[in-house]
Amino acid sequence: xxxxxxxxxxxxxxxxxxxxTSLTVMSCSPANQDSQMNKxxxxxxxxxxxTHEILLTSEAGDKxxxxxxxxxxxxxASGKVIVIKPEIKKQKIVGIGTSFxxxxxxxxxxxxxxxxxxxxENIYGEKGANFSIARTHIGATDFAVDGRYSYxxxxxxxNLTSFSIDVDSDGFSALEHKGIKDETFDLLPMxxxxxxxxxxxxxxxxxxxxxxxxxxxxxxxxxxxxxxxTPENNYQGTGGELKPQYVATYADYLIKYLDAYKAEGIDIWxxxxxxxxxxxxxxxxxxxxxxxxxxxxxxxxxxxxxKESAHEEVKLLIYDQNRDQMEHWTDEILxxxxxxxxxxxxxxxWYESTTQVNExxxxxxxxxxxxxxxxxxxxxxxxxxxxxxxxxxxxxxFKETNWFDNDDFWWNENATDWAYTATWAPKPExxxxxxxxxxxxxxxxxxxxxxxxxxxxxxxxxxxxxxPNHVGNFCGAPIxxxxxxxxVYYTPIYYVLAQFSxxxxxxxxxxxxxxxxxxxxxxxxxxxxxxxxxxxISVQLLNTTKEAISYSLQIGSQxxxxxxxxxxxxxxxxxx
Numbered sequence: 001x002x003x004x005x006x007x008x009x010x011x012x013x014x015x016x017x018x019x020x021t022s023l024t025v026m027s028c029s030p031a032n033q034d035s036q037m038n039k040x041x042x043x044x045x046x047x048x049x050x051t052h053e054i055l056l057t058s059e060a061g062d063k064x065x066x067x068x069x070x071x072x073x074x075x076x077a078s079g080k081v082i083v084i085k086p087e088i089k090k091q092k093i094v095g096i097g098t099s100f101x102x103x104x105x106x107x108x109x110x111x112x113x114x115x116x117x118x119x120x121e122n123i124y125g126e127k128g129a130n131f132s133i134a135r136t137h138i139g140a141t142d143f144a145v146d147g148r149y150s151y152x153x154x155x156x157x158x159n160l161t162s163f164s165i166d167v168d169s170d171g172f173s174a175l176e177h178k179g180i181k182d183e184t185f186d187l188l189p190m191x192x193x194x195x196x197x198x199x200x201x202x203x204x205x206x207x208x209x210x211x212x213x214x215x216x217x218x219x220x221x222x223x224x225x226x227x228x229x230t231p232e233n234n235y236q237g238t239g240g241e242l243k244p245q246y247v248a249t250y251a252d253y254l255i256k257y258l259d260a261y262k263a264e265g266i267d268i269w270x271x272x273x274x275x276x277x278x279x280x281x282x283x284x285x286x287x288x289x290x291x292x293x294x295x296x297x298x299x300x301x302x303x304x305x306x307k308e309s310a311h312e313e314v315k316l317l318i319y320d321q322n323r324d325q326m327e328h329w330t331d332e333i334l335x336x337x338x339x340x341x342x343x344x345x346x347x348x349x350w351y352e353s354t355t356q357v358n359e360x361x362x363x364x365x366x367x368x369x370x371x372x373x374x375x376x377x378x379x380x381x382x383x384x385x386x387x388x389x390x391x392x393x394x395x396x397x398f399k400e401t402n403w404f405d406n407d408d409f410w411w412n413e414n415a416t417d418w419a420y421t422a423t424w425a426p427k428p429e430x431x432x433x434x435x436x437x438x439x440x441x442x443x444x445x446x447x448x449x450x451x452x453x454x455x456x457x458x459x460x461x462x463x464x465x466x467x468p469n470h471v472g473n474f475c476g477a478p479i480x481x482x483x484x485x486x487x488v489y490y491t492p493i494y495y496v497l498a499q500f501s502x503x504x505x506x507x508x509x510x511x512x513x514x515x516x517x518x519x520x521x522x523x524x525x526x527x528x529x530x531x532x533x534x535x536x537i538s539v540q541l542l543n544t545t546k547e548a549i550s551y552s553l554q555i556g557s558q559x560x561x562x563x564x565x566x567x568x569x570x571x572x573x574x575x576x
Contacts, residue, residue: 042087044556048072051560052536052575055499058568059411063495064502067570070560077552077559081516084529084539084555086576088512091451093530094207094375095132096444096501098123098457098478100194102168102187103143103468107461109172109185110483116182117193119479119488123460124197124206129498132205132506133269135377135456136191138212138257140225141275142284143459145172147470148225150216151257157218158249165260179483191266205506207269209347209377209456210261211320213285214239214274215253219246226282237282241289242297251301258311270315272347272377273302278321284471291332294318295339303342315344320377323348323358327365334369345373345453350443351382353430354417355523357443359450366451373453379443380458381436381476381493383418384466393421397433403491404464404480410436410492411567415476436476437492441542441569442526444500448510448540449528457497464489496569503538503571504530511537517551525549525564535576543568 054067108116122128137143139150154162169188174180191208198204217224222240229237242250258268277289289297298316306314319329326348334340346365352358362374384403388395398416403409413433419425420433444455457478464482466474478494481487508530517525526542543549543564552559553572564570 042085042556044087045074046086046556046558046576048555048558048560048574048576051572053571053573054562055503055571055573056565056568057492057495057499057570058565059407060565060568061407062565062568063492064499070562072555072558072560074558076557077554077561080518080520080525080549080551081559082527082539082541082551082553083514083516084537084553084574085512085514086531086537086555089531090510090512091373091453093448093504093506093508093510094373094454095205095506096455096497096504097131097133097135097207098460098497099135099378100187100191100208101137101141101143101459102145104459104461104477105185105187105190106145106172106177106468107463107481107483108190109182110179110481111486111488112181115486115488116185119461119481120190120193120197122490123479124194126201126203129494129501130203131497131501132203133207133209133454133456134191134194135209135211135458136187137275138210138254139214139216140285141213142469142471142473143467143475144285144470145177145468147285150214150225151260152216152253155218158246160249160252160256163253163256163260165257165264188261188264188266192264195266203505207454207506208266209270209272209317209375210257210268211272211275211347211377212254212257212287213276214287215242215246215250219243219250219253220287225285228283229281235281239279239282239286239288241287241293247297248301251297251305254302255305255309255311258309258314262310268311268314270317270344270375271306272317272320273297274320275378276321276349277319278325284473291329294329295333295336298333298342299336299339303339306342315373316342317345317347317373317375317377318343320347321349322352323350323361324352324356327361330365330369330372334372340369340372343372345375347375347377349377350379350439351417353427354415354432354434354439355442356430357446357450359446362447362450362452374451375454375456376443376447376452377456378458379440379456381415381417381439382473383416384474384476386472386474389418389422391423393423403476404482405487405489407492415439435544437496437567437569438542438544440493441496441540442523442544445526445528445540445542448504448530449513451510455500457493499569499571500540503573504540505532508532508538513539520549521545525551531576537574537576539572539574541570541572543570 051069056062220240229235388398419431462477511529529539
């Protein structure tokens with residue numbers, strides 16, 4: 001049968017479509033994945049000979065332990081491959097760190113001065129963790145020894161004539177508190193001691209973020225620090241919100257705090273209007289904002305007052321609560337040009353989930369507001385050893401035990417949190433039994449790979465019970481101290497944070513990372529990378545499995561074959 005010109009044309013078009021479809025399918029097939037990796041890999045030859053340094057912290061007992069350096073090979077790796085692209089730079093990093101709290105200061109006051117100095121050196125010294133960013137609180141928090149205090153106790157004192165930060169440095173009485181060795185040590189002296197350590201070393205970087213949990217009670221609708229949930233109020237506890245007539249006064253209160261700390265030689269780097277503006281159901285000191293009310297507060301009061309003060313350079317961070325709901329706040333506040341002119345970025349916490357990082361939220365926020373920073377300001381192992389509240393389906397398992405001086409607890413699925421099996425909690429499935437080290441390392445590594453600029457832990461030091469805490473909200477800390485014996489326990493979390501802090505420094509730049517991990521579970525291996533001004537790349541990895549994982553690290557036209565130990569955090573450093 002003959003084919004007409006029209007039919008011939010149709011046939012050729014169909015043949016073209018079929019051919020291109022086949023090529024597309026072939027390019028996505030396993031047999032062609034190495035070819036795709038080749039295309040996605042830079043052809044730059046960095047003339048790499050050996051790795052610069054490899055560090056390991058692991059369940060097996062390694063604690064920032066140096067490993068043997070490895071040889072680079074020319075070519076494109078196959079199998080499990082992690083590609084680092086030095087030519088694609090992302091966000092600048094401001095640091096890794098932890099927090100100053102009254103509870104931490106109280107615990108350290110139980111040590112002899114020489115022992116305390118050793119602990120502080122291990123936190124802030126160059127030979128220790130060398131943390132570069134920290135958080136502290138403005139007034140009382142749940143991690144205050146007795147709680148319920150502010151810096152302006154006189155009711156209706158709109159001129160703030162009674163304002164004083166003396167409570168931050170008045171110390172703890174040995175008569176009232178058994179075991180106190182230094183009655184002069186407190187929150188402000190703790191910060192000053194960290195400053196003194198930094199002043200004697202080459203790397204003096206220590207940025208401080210300050211957050212208020214609440215305004216003085218007389219400024220709020222409830223005229224109290226918080227109202228606990230009880231059967232009488234249908235379990236509707238609250239922190240209250242600002243009275244309209246005191247909104248401006250609260251802005252003045254925050255400026256007064258900056259003034260007072262500056263007078264003590266402490267320059268606050270960043271400020272958040274309030275911690276956790278959604279509140280905590282009145283369980284401890286808190287105060288509510290909505291996205292709209294916080295936006296109005298910033299553009300009409302706090303922002304202009306900061307700009308007109310001696311603290312114009314202080315970075316203003318919004319929100320300061322869980323990652324999953326940050327987008328609503330950034331849309332409202334960063335999307336308002338009048339407000340956003342005063343804002344540096346967004347502060348976030350991790351308590352909505354034990355395993356999710358919410359990197360998709362970070363990506364969307366960065367895409368919409370690329371000029372603004374994202375800083376993680378609080379994360380901890382919460383409800384440590386606490387009795388299960390009503391509604392927990394597994395109350396015995398909920399109450400963890402044996403975490404002090406026991407590395408095994410921190411490296412395995414032993415921890416629960418506030419929503420574990422809770423019938424009343426939103427999405428209890430997001431709060432399974434979890435591994436504490438994994439929660440930390442996963443959150444930091446994945447976040448840094450998705451635009452996060454800084455990561456801050458909560459209390460750096462707590463006692464062997466996870467306190468003191470005036471509301472019974474016991475938590476884990478990187479360093480835990482038995483206040484009866486003086487025994488200091490550096491948990492695996494400390495070594496993980498220290499490894500990150502030593503190898504991710506302020507001013508480093510995150511790099512593009514691509515992974516081809518074959519049939520590995522998506523949670524098995526996590527990676528991020530950053531580079532400093534001297535061309536030193538630090539690749540951070542977490543292996544969550546009980547088996548070692550072998551992979552190739554591809555940089556330009558060269559690769560190195562590496563193995564990460566089971567249940568471990570690894571840093572591979574390469575000098576370009």
